[in-house]
Amino acid sequence: MGNIRLENVKKAFGDAIVIPDLDLEIENGEFVVFVGPSGCGKSTLLRLIAGLEDVTGGKIWINGRDATGEAPASRGLAMVFQTYALYPHMSVYKNIAFPLKMAGMDKKAIDDKVRGAAETLNLTDFLHRRPGQLSGGQRQRVAIGRAIVREPKAFLFDEPLSNLDAALRVAMRLEISELHHQLKTTMIYVTHDQVEAMTMADKIVVLRAGIIEQVGSPLDLYRSPRNRFVAGFIGSPKMNFVEGDKAAKRDAYAIGIRPEHMTLSTDDGQWPGTVRVSEHLGSDTFLHVDVEGAGMMTVRSDGDVPIDHGVRVFLTPDEAKLHRFDADGKAL
Amino acid sequence: MAREASTSRKLTYTVIGWSIGLLIFFPVIWTFLTSFKTEGEAIANPPSFLFFNWTLENYHEVQDRSDYLKHVINSVVISFGSTGLGLLIAVPAAWAMAFSPGKHTKDILMWMLSTKMLPPVGVLVPIYLIFRDYNLLDTQLGLVIVMTLINLPIIVWMLYTYFREIPGEILEAARMDGASLGKEIVYVLAPMAVPGIASTVLLNLILAWNEAFWTLNLTAAKAAPLTAFIASYSSPEGLFWAKLSAASTLAIAPILIIGWFSQKQLVRGLTFGAVK
Numbered sequence: 001m002g003n004i005r006l007e008n009v010k011k012a013f014g015d016a017i018v019i020p021d022l023d024l025e026i027e028n029g030e031f032v033v034f035v036g037p038s039g040c041g042k043s044t045l046l047r048l049i050a051g052l053e054d055v056t057g058g059k060i061w062i063n064g065r066d067a068t069g070e071a072p073a074s075r076g077l078a079m080v081f082q083t084y085a086l087y088p089h090m091s092v093y094k095n096i097a098f099p100l101k102m103a104g105m106d107k108k109a110i111d112d113k114v115r116g117a118a119e120t121l122n123l124t125d126f127l128h129r130r131p132g133q134l135s136g137g138q139r140q141r142v143a144i145g146r147a148i149v150r151e152p153k154a155f156l157f158d159e160p161l162s163n164l165d166a167a168l169r170v171a172m173r174l175e176i177s178e179l180h181h182q183l184k185t186t187m188i189y190v191t192h193d194q195v196e197a198m199t200m201a202d203k204i205v206v207l208r209a210g211i212i213e214q215v216g217s218p219l220d221l222y223r224s225p226r227n228r229f230v231a232g233f234i235g236s237p238k239m240n241f242v243e244g245d246k247a248a249k250r251d252a253y254a255i256g257i258r259p260e261h262m263t264l265s266t267d268d269g270q271w272p273g274t275v276r277v278s279e280h281l282g283s284d285t286f287l288h289v290d291v292e293g294a295g296m297m298t299v300r301s302d303g304d305v306p307i308d309h310g311v312r313v314f315l316t317p318d319e320a321k322l323h324r325f326d327a328d329g330k331a332l
Numbered sequence: 333m334a335r336e337a338s339t340s341r342k343l344t345y346t347v348i349g350w351s352i353g354l355l356i357f358f359p360v361i362w363t364f365l366t367s368f369k370t371e372g373e374a375i376a377n378p379p380s381f382l383f384f385n386w387t388l389e390n391y392h393e394v395q396d397r398s399d400y401l402k403h404v405i406n407s408v409v410i411s412f413g414s415t416g417l418g419l420l421i422a423v424p425a426a427w428a429m430a431f432s433p434g435k436h437t438k439d440i441l442m443w444m445l446s447t448k449m450l451p452p453v454g455v456l457v458p459i460y461l462i463f464r465d466y467n468l469l470d471t472q473l474g475l476v477i478v479m480t481l482i483n484l485p486i487i488v489w490m491l492y493t494y495f496r497e498i499p500g501e502i503l504e505a506a507r508m509d510g511a512s513l514g515k516e517i518v519y520v521l522a523p524m525a526v527p528g529i530a531s532t533v534l535l536n537l538i539l540a541w542n543e544a545f546w547t548l549n550l551t552a553a554k555a556a557p558l559t560a561f562i563a564s565y566s567s568p569e570g571l572f573w574a575k576l577s578a579a580s581t582l583a584i585a586p587i588l589i590i591g592w593f594s595q596k597q598l599v600r601g602l603t604f605g606a607v608k
Contacts, residue, residue: 050508052504052507052508071507072504072507072508073507073508073509073510073511077508078508079504079505079508081501081504081505082501083499083501085499085501085502085504085505086502086505087502087505087506087519087520087524088502088524089523089524098506098509098511098519099508099509099510102509102510102511102515103510146505146509150509
């Protein structure tokens, strides 16, 4: 069981208000991702749930119990930090055993649990090593192991993959998702990387300046962003925004179209322009086109498109997938 | 060419380094040599460096005239006592300032350090009067208190610097793992700060051992440490250079030996966090 409810949660550091007033419900077993640009308050929110920061106002309920004033350890949550935060003077075994030792568990039970966790995470061969002798990915697995053995009500991840290289990040992303399917425990994951959010989450919470902009499943957010901020933040490459005549024609202040929702032609189409940069990824080609009267736009095309810098092209948006916004940025 | 230039530069640095080292060490080696001379040879002009009649007479006389062991015990009690008491106060203080700094933490640290810039003689009279009124004059306890107080800013500063090097997330992880404040310090903070704590202890021992202003002014016979023992050879009846040197050699020998064996630790501790 790991149901977490935030009720009118406020947080200020001195005069700086980080989270003005926030309500959120996280269901048992959900994988929730907090995503937003840096400084949006996502890590602070996680630390408030963990108990590492005190709320300025409001309440935090964990499994129906008011945990607002409780110490971090008594909330029954486990946290995995961005810097792994392993104890450098202890072996992997002792690192994983530490929370159990603190809980006063007997040696035999500790041993069983540590070995179990090590097996799940492929760490059995490294139990006697110190964190300094491990690679980044192994260290992160130890940090996860230390969290697993406590059998927490929920796991809190604070940008756990941002210190890893790109290939390892993808591998660890899969491991964490798999772990979630295996354990079925609530997980709250903070990241600024929308790809991580899209691929891992059951539910994404998009934050800006301490305010929730939208909550929903990855595809909900992708298909029906509530405003221009969410529309621009979710999806990679970013959505293209056009103001002026092209928007006015469609009864909007601005329109948004994703790079994958436009067709590309060298013969004819709605919006003529010139290719400024083409990025060939093999599977896809991203073309950055200077569209007449609209500025730079990105379009996604097939991997084998032979178009390069300087070629004149035409873009045609898929009208059914066009997003319309008013002057305040709200979706129409 | 480049290699030659770097070799000659290395040689120059080596010569300069050794020269400075010898210059700094010269008074110690001169004291050591003088302690084996007779009083006459000690003041001879020109002085002889190595070619004199080596004698242990000064050491015998120093032993006969005063109780060396008593002074050693006083020095040990005062330096270890003040270091222990200082750590007891400084570890929690540095912990609090490093991991939960307030608005004025930096100001407090600067203020503490500024007290070290005050000439001690400026507070001699009030401290002397307080000591007299509380019967602390010429007591080990009194000196332990004074040494603790005068070295506390340095201990707090050093520990603060070491603690700052320890990532706060590790302590937060310990808190999430269910460690109480005490266990967090014992199991996580202290083991990680061992090099820093060790060099703080060593430096403080040396400072307390060598301190002469307060020990001379606040002791007479009972609690006099080795610094007072040396000074007793500079008396109104005249200066006894050879005996003074023998007494000095005896006084600095213990701390010199400790310093010699722990120099690696000391240098590591003092430069800890300097490059990052």
